Amino acid sequence: MTKLAYYPGCTLKTTAKNFDDSTVASAKALGIELVEPERWNCCGTVHALAKDDVMHHLAPVRNMLRVQEMNSEGQVDSKEMITLCAMCYNTLKRSNQTFNEDSDKKQKIQDIMFKEEATYSGSVEVKHFLETLKEMGWDKVKEAVKTPLTGLKVAPYYGCLLLRPRGIGIDDTDNPRIIEDLFEALGAEVVNFAYKQKCCGSYNTVHMKEVVGDLAHKILKQAKDGGADILATACPLCEYNLGPRQEQVKVQYPSFDSIPVVYFTQLMSLAFGLGDEAMAFEANRPDPRPLLREKGLLEE
Amino acid sequence: MENNSEKITIYVMGKKHMVPEDLTIMKAMEYSGHQFTRGAGCRGGYCGACATLYRKKGSYKLEGALACQKIVEDGMYIAQIPFSPAEKKTYILDEIKPEAATILEYYPEVSRCLACNTCTKACPQDIMVMDYVQASLRGDITQAAKLSFDCISCGLCAVRCPAEIVPYNVSQLARRLYAKYIDGPSEHVLERVKEVEEGVYDQDIKELMTASKETLAERYNTREIDLNE
Amino acid sequence: MSDYISGYPESMQESLRKVAESRANRVGKQFTPMTADERHKVLEEYHPDWKMDQKRELKVGPCKGELMPHEVVDILEAHSVIKPEDIDLSNIDYDVDVLIIGAGGAGLSAAILANDNGVDPDNILIVQKLRLGDANSKMSQGGIQAADHPKDSPTLHYLDIIGGGHYYNKPELVEAMVKDGPDIIKWHEELGVLYDKLEDGTMQLAPGGGTSRRRMHSCKDYTGVEITRVLMDETINRQINYVEFTSAVEFIMDDKGQVAGAVLYDMDTHEYKIARAKSTILATGGFGRLHIQGYETTNHYGSTGDGIVMAYRAGANLMHLDSTQFHPTGSAYPEQIVGQLCTEKLRARGSQPLNIEGELFVYPLETRDVEASALIRECYGREKGITTPSGMKGVWLDTPLIDIIKGEGTIEREFAAMYRNYSKFGIDIRKEPMLVFPTLHYQNGGVEINVKCETNVPGLYVVGEVCGGVHGKNRLMGNSQLDLYVFGRRAGVVVAERAKTAEIGKLNLDHLDRYEKWLKEGDVETDRKSPILLPEYRGKKTLDHQLKLL
């Protein structure tokens, strides 16, 4: 087992527990033990992205510091920090970059973080789990598959934060392949559709339900029109806006027919044959299980 | 007590006083003529009434302590913070759940936490305040309760927090949720309560209540002592 | 101890070395408990209560002739701080069903139960001299007793209490205690008090001085903090009225001879206020800050015995005030925390009292009065105490044994407060012992009550440390925390019932004039005034507590 530091982020511990469970389980099936730091804090998300002052870099930097500590205590095998939530990934990666590239800010951050257990050196490497999979090689993934997702038409949905800005994104901004490659390795049929990088509406979901309803409708309809059975995402906010928010879509577009939205790791768990607890489909809305049963991928 | 200690200079709210060097801030203030109405409680580090901010000579750092636990230093500037303005939200414990949503409903400002750790540095109890705030934010009620257990609500973290969070109110909610819903009641306690209600011990106790002093003494001195775990 | 910097001065190092050297041999060694005769002898010779020159007979009122410590007689033989003619009783500031004076555990429990039993939160008023909950209740470290373990029983608990109290306790009060005990723990758990538990979810129970079973429930060594803050939180949740920094100074009576409220004093604005109430619950706690016989105390800043003064002036009966509890182990060093409590649980978990030679000299879990006397004897009878730079004496309490016996980490986990407290002064109690000496801890006696918390004055209910009769002449560890909630809750129920029928007549302060007459009749000439509300520590008095020992 390779031990890698794993930063789950708040959402994976609350509303997106199914993302957390399916990730830890599928990583294990691939010989990776994801080790959560004993102490961690919110990635800093909204603040760190919206504002550029030093204070707002403390949260992300502190998380990197925890991984650095794990590293120096030998709890993990590399200086990588594995993330899942697209928002966490983006925030942490950008902050780490700022820290390493802007020596003035680095100095200020270190000054404010006086009297802490240790000083962050900038050594940690922020990674998305998908990148880890890619580096490992899709053949390895293929080897672990017990139930190929044959006949399942999956539309990969990236949203904005996984690919932007350039240099931070996990794959080519205009022509991403990474989720596609994963699903091909899992034996599914990949449906390409134009809106896979379109923004899901993000935090507007709180105040502007209709705007988000509109966007979700566009994205989902496009995927369906392209023949997709199901959407796979890597971001809890996207999952929420495209999944549970279909209720709102139906209010605005009564003829709309629902389509399941799941985390890519849930389908990995399915393909690896890891059981109900790992797949954790019961938390998804709409419920993907009828579809998966129909396709013969899930037992009655 | 004869006090031959050296005298040092302190500034209580800016006013200069000479006091023996080995006094706590609390006793030094009394030595300089203050009689506390606010700002003193248990005088033993348990109640948090005597939260104090100070700066040491030659240092720009603003530090916090309990006046009853901190010894004065030469050139110290002292101001007590006997009250920290904050509203404790009211809730019915029986009707809420131990989850992140509960914390955020009553204290939504928790999500403003910057993870700056200022609170932890301010805490005279050496509590990992930031960590318990962060744990409540992600709904880890168990961790929030355990990490915050030694909190004495002195308020120093709250006056220093740039995100204007009142950590001790948040953790009080977390601890009650944890104790009631996650830790839960002890079965043998409930059992015993039932037995008492059913009158199982009435007869024996009545007997003791009416016994003479001699009989009682006899029974007391010969009672079986079993302190094994 | 080579890499460890000792927090103790050079003069104590030799004795410390002896303690460290003999430690390994003492593991598991037990000093034999005293026989009944030995106990009696050490009490008589060394217990502060037995020093008759430190007491005198009270000369005023219905308890005239009873022996009490000088400091208590001083506040009883004193004029009221108010003059009736200065107080305008027609201007009522608060008009409620239930007035509760003092917001420690007893007062808060009464408030919650009064509310549970139908009294509107607006019809309750809690007045509190300091902040809500800044009270002795918050300071309890060791724990609370209740016989809920299968090996234990309320009957055994009864026997332990009455034997420990030297058979002076009122039987019906003890019965209430032991029967309500388990229900109190249940109630706390329902309210969200976090008790220490074992792996299997059962209570972690410790023995205590004079207990025949493990019966002590704890919340680390913050038992009082945890319970009190939960009760405070609940009181605020229910929006029960409370005013802080306001003291009651005298009761108000009515023309039917009932207590009908109290004159309040706003500590911030120095104004008097009038509270009228159908029932009044006195819950002002103890008198440690009177520094009986010059002893340092474990008590909080507000424990100045106000309650007994007010109640006595209103005609209430006092009992057992001749007996005071000295806790065997108060801090004797460092100077800054002298007098502060070193919980009995330290001994229950395995630490041993040792003299200057590092020798055992007493069974660690004798009842408190006996244990305290043995410590005083070691210092002043056998001259085997350790002298501090300020001339105080003490004996060692060998705490490092706890980690040796119970496993490393026990001290930090179970005695977090104590460990933290001493660390601030450079002493690591995992590695070095504590220096201890008896300290004034608990007011054994007080205002006489019955099981309904009634006194001989209608309308006046008394709960908590200020009442007398529950513990006889010696309280066992953990039973006070229990009695607060037992009688606090009972009083809440009783006053809620009374609120339905009670009627208040015309208000007066005639009892204060009557008290002046009693003073005259007793030939008391004094300019003392009471209640004193706050102890006097200003200026040089800060440094001024000297034991009037032996």
Ligand SMILES: Cc1cc2nc3c(=O)[nH]c(=O)nc-3n(C[C@H](O)[C@H](O)[C@H](O)COP(=O)(O)OP(=O)(O)OC[C@H]3O[C@@H](n4cnc5c(N)ncnc54)[C@H](O)[C@@H]3O)c2cc1C
């Ligand atoms: C350090 C310490 C440790 C202890 N440990 C234990 C233990 O482990 N187990 C155990 O069973 N017992 C223990 N005790 C004893 C027990 O905690 C107390 O006896 C008990 O808490 C008293 O509770 P109370 O509510 O009666 O009074 P308190 O808790 O003292 O509350 C009384 C309140 O009334 C206020 N007050 C006083 N006068 C006035 C006035 N005139 N007007 C308005 N308000 C007033 C006071 O300021 C105070 O806040 C300990 C006591 C101390 C001091």
Ligand code: SF4
């Ligand atoms: S957590 Fe805050 S309120 Fe609690 S003791 Fe620490 S500084 Fe004081």
Ligand code: SF4
């Ligand atoms: S001081 Fe406030 S913002 Fe900073 S870590 Fe603590 S709770 Fe968060």
